[in-house]
Amino acid sequence: MSVSLWRRASEPERLECDVCVVGGGICGLSAALELERGGQRVILVEAGEVGAGASGRNAGYLIRGAADNYAQACRVFGRARAGMLWRWTEANLTALRDEGVEALPGFAMRPSCLIALGGEEEEQLRQSIQLLHEDGFEAALLESDQGADDALWQSGKVRAGLVNPGDAVCSPIELVRMLRDKLDSTRVITGQEAHSIVGEARWIVVGCSDIRVQCERVFIALNAYAPSLVPSLRSVVRARRGQMLAARPLDEGVRLDMAYYANHGSEYLRSGPDGTIVFGGARTSFVEQEVGCDPDITPEVQDRIESFMRELVTDRYEVVARWAGTMGFSADGLPLVGAVDVDGVEPGRVWFCGGFTGHGMSMAFTTARAAVGEMLGGKATPFPIGREMPEACVE
Ligand SMILES: Cc1cc2nc3c(=O)[nH]c(=O)nc-3n(C[C@H](O)[C@H](O)[C@H](O)COP(=O)(O)OP(=O)(O)OC[C@H]3O[C@@H](n4cnc5c(N)ncnc54)[C@H](O)[C@@H]3O)c2cc1C
Numbered sequence: 001m002s003v004s005l006w007r008r009a010s011e012p013e014r015l016e017c018d019v020c021v022v023g024g025g026i027c028g029l030s031a032a033l034e035l036e037r038g039g040q041r042v043i044l045v046e047a048g049e050v051g052a053g054a055s056g057r058n059a060g061y062l063i064r065g066a067a068d069n070y071a072q073a074c075r076v077f078g079r080a081r082a083g084m085l086w087r088w089t090e091a092n093l094t095a096l097r098d099e100g101v102e103a104l105p106g107f108a109m110r111p112s113c114l115i116a117l118g119g120e121e122e123e124q125l126r127q128s129i130q131l132l133h134e135d136g137f138e139a140a141l142l143e144s145d146q147g148a149d150d151a152l153w154q155s156g157k158v159r160a161g162l163v164n165p166g167d168a169v170c171s172p173i174e175l176v177r178m179l180r181d182k183l184d185s186t187r188v189i190t191g192q193e194a195h196s197i198v199g200e201a202r203w204i205v206v207g208c209s210d211i212r213v214q215c216e217r218v219f220i221a222l223n224a225y226a227p228s229l230v231p232s233l234r235s236v237v238r239a240r241r242g243q244m245l246a247a248r249p250l251d252e253g254v255r256l257d258m259a260y261y262a263n264h265g266s267e268y269l270r271s272g273p274d275g276t277i278v279f280g281g282a283r284t285s286f287v288e289q290e291v292g293c294d295p296d297i298t299p300e301v302q303d304r305i306e307s308f309m310r311e312l313v314t315d316r317y318e319v320v321a322r323w324a325g326t327m328g329f330s331a332d333g334l335p336l337v338g339a340v341d342v343d344g345v346e347p348g349r350v351w352f353c354g355g356f357t358g359h360g361m362s363m364a365f366t367t368a369r370a371a372v373g374e375m376l377g378g379k380a381t382p383f384p385i386g387r388e389m390p391e392a393c394v395e
Contacts, residue, residue: 002195002228003193003195003208003209007209008195008207008209012207012208012210012211012212013210013211013212014211014212014213014214015043015187015211015212015213015214016041016213016214016215017040017041017042017043017187017213017214017215018035018040018041018042018215018216018217019035019040019041019042019043019215019216019217019218019219020042020043020044020045020204020206020213020215020217020218020219021035021042021043021044021045021186021218021219021221022044022045022194022206022218022219022220022221022222022229023044023046023053023220023221023222023223023225024044024045024046024048024049024050024051024052024176024180024188024190024221025050025051025052025053025054025055025056025176025221025223025360025364026055026172026175026176026179026360026361026364026365026368027055027221027223027353027354027356027360027364027367027368028044028046028219028221028368029044029050029176029179029180029183030179030364030365030368030369031219031221031353031368031369031371031372032044032183032186032188033179033182033183033186034368034369034372034373035186035219035372036183036184036185036186038372038376040376041185042183042185042186042187043186043187043189043213043215044183044186044187044188044189045189045192045193045194045206045208045211045213046188046189046190046191046192047191047192047193047194047225048190048191049190049191050176050177050180050188050190051172051173051176051177053223053224053225053325053326054223054224054242054325054326054327054328054360055172055173055175055176055360055361056172056173056176056325057172057242057244057295057323057324057325058172058242058244058325058360058361059169059172059244059259059268059270059278059280060106060169060170060171060172060175060270060278060361061112061167061169061259061268061270061361061362062092062093062096062101062167062168062169062170062361062362063089063112063164063167063259063359063362064086064089064090064093064112064137064164064166064167064362065082065085065086065089065164066085066089066265066333066357066359067114067261067264067265067266067268067358067359068114068264068265069114069121069124069125069127069128069162069264070082070086070128070131070132070137071124071125071127071128071131072124072128072264073085073086074131076332076333077332077333077334079131079135081334081382083135084382085334085363086132086135086137088363088366088367088382089359089362089363089366090166091366092362092363092364092365092366092367093166093167093168093362095365095366095369096175096365099178099179099182099365100178101168101170101175101178104170104171104174104175104178105171105174106169106170106171106174106273107168107169107170107171107174107175108168108169108170109166109167109168110167110168110169110257110258110259110270111163111164111165111166111167111258111259112163112164112167112258112259112260112261113142113148113161113162113163113164113258113259113260113261114128114161114162114164114260114261114262114265115152115158115159115160115161115260115261115262116158116159116160116161117157117158117159117262117263118159119159121159121263121264122159122160125141125160125161125162126141126160128162129141129162138164138165138166139162139163139164139165140162140163140165141160141161141162141163142160142161142162142163143160144158144159144160147161148256148257148258149257150255150256150257150258151249151254151255151256151312151313151314152256152260152269152312152313155311155312155313157311157312161258161260163258167259169259169270170361171273172361175361189208189211191209192208192209192210192211193208193209194206194207194208194229195207195208195209195229196229197218197229197230197342197345197350198344198345199342199344199345199346200214203215203216204216204217204218204345204349204350206218216349217349217350217351217375218349218350218351219351219353219371219372219375220233220340220350220351220352220353220354221353221354221368222328222354223237223326223327223328223354223355223356223360224237224238224239224240224293224326224327224328224329224354225239225293225326225328226328226352226354227239228293230340230342230350230352232340232341233340233352236330236331236336236355236385237328237329237330237336237352237354237355238291238328238329238330239291239292239293239326239327239328239329240283240290240291240326240327240328240329240358241283241290241291241292241294241295241324241325241326241327242280242281242283242290242324242325242326242327242358243280243281243282243283243290243297243298243301243302243305243322243323243324244278244279244280244305244322244323244324244325245278245279245280245302245305245306245309245319245321245322245323246272246276246277246278246279246319246320246321246322247276247277247279247306247309247317247318247319247320248274248275248276248277248317248318248320249275249277249313249314249316249317250314250316250317250318251314251316254277254313254314254317255271255275255277256269256270256271256277256313257271258270262281262308262312263281263284265358266281266282266283266284266285267279267280267281267282267305267308268280268281269308269309269312269313276320277309277313277317279305279308279309279313280305281305281308282301282304282305282308283301285301285304286298286300286301286304289301292326293326294324295324295325295326296324297322297323297324302322306319327356327357327358327360328354328355328356328357329355329357329358330355330357332387333357334355334357334383334387335353335354335355335356335357335363335364335367335383336352336353336354336355336383336384336385337351337352337353337367337370337371337374337381337383337384337385338351338352338374338384338385338386339351339352339375340352340385351371351375352385353367353368353371367381367383370383
């Protein structure tokens with residue numbers, strides 16, 4: 001996005017704090033909470049409302065690991081790093097439970113299940129279960145005749161499934177609002193799009209539509225939108241569109257007992273509120289098209305999701321909602337944390353945390369907390385922006 005000359009107030013109100021957090025999604029809210037608990041005076045600015053970006057538009061999976069299976073993650077990241085990521089995401093859910101996420105109406109402990117529809121993925125799930133057990137993770141492999149008594153397994157298409165028993169689902173908007181409501185001293189200012197970061201004497205000044213925030217440090221939590229504020233981030237975080245729909249089956253009893261991923265995480269489907277099935281994905285069939293920050297749905301992707309719906313769940317349904325959101329992908333699929341250079345600002349005072357590659361609900365709370373710790377001088381996170389990327393990348 002960008003802010004026109006006409007929308008910039010000629011004499012913007014000037015506010016002061018220690019840290020200005022830019023972006024009111026799960027990352028920015030988690031960072032703000034951590035900062036205020038550490039005694040920092042925080043102002044959070046958000047262009048729309050809290051959860052306006054991907055954090056209010058996702059599938060609400062709170063899963064261990066990434067969408068693709070553990071064997072594949074070990075191949076891409078190396079085994080030690082894959083294990084670290086699996087533990088990191090487990091810790092994310094534990095930390096959210098400590099914050100009280102279980103009290104939210106849309107929250108449920110619900111196992112996730114990676115299903116294999118083809119032989120190659122089935123083989124990888126078999127390798128994964130062995131690797132997971134060797135590395136001390138609880139998981140189970142279901143054969144085609146051992147699955148749940150639900151619509152997906154009854155479709156007869158599933159060759160095997162890998163179950164992560166400790167996972168959960170939530171209403172993502174409830175989760176971000178819960179984090180917002182936990183903020184005490186932080187001032188959350190919505191409807192303020194940040195358009196500039198400049199150094200002014202000892203201050204950094206974040207220019208927004210109607211206000212200017214002068215601060216000691218800036219924490220950028222814009223994920224996919226970050227390059228519009230800090231162009232150098234264009235080379236590390238890429239905007240990718242994800243589309244979803246919610247459909248109400250017309251027949252009684254059509255439900256999904258687990259939160260499913262299919263086709264290496266490309267498609268995802270679970271039971272949602274009021275008897276709906278929420279279904280997302282199909283972007284890997286339209287990789288060239290599903291780029292950038294345009295939040296509109298497209299008929300091609302929506303049709304493809306519906307064809308998966310007919311194949312895997314039921315052909316008798318009515319669609320009750322369709323939507324899209326913008327994800328920030330890193331080159332290797334791991335989050336990115338670090339200081340970024342901004343002209344005229346002393347190095348080390350502007351930080352970025354993002355690049356969650358479609359898994360921010362499952363990792364942003366712990367990652368933002370760790371990023372704040374690193375920014376304020378603590379222990380380094382395992383996700384430096386300048387790390388070497390492996391050859392096999394996530395798309
Ligand atoms: C369809 C879809 C399904 C997904 N499913 C899952 C899932 O099931 N589980 C999971 O873990 N992850 C999922 N994700 C990914 C997850 O939603 C994201 O990784 C996560 O929400 C990123 O959070 P964030 O706070 O970094 O970014 P965002 O939520 O995108 O927040 C960025 C905020 O910055 C604001 N903003 C933009 N520009 C400016 C500016 N200049 N000034 C001020 N504010 C600005 C935006 O309005 C937005 O609110 C999904 C994503 C999509 C799109």
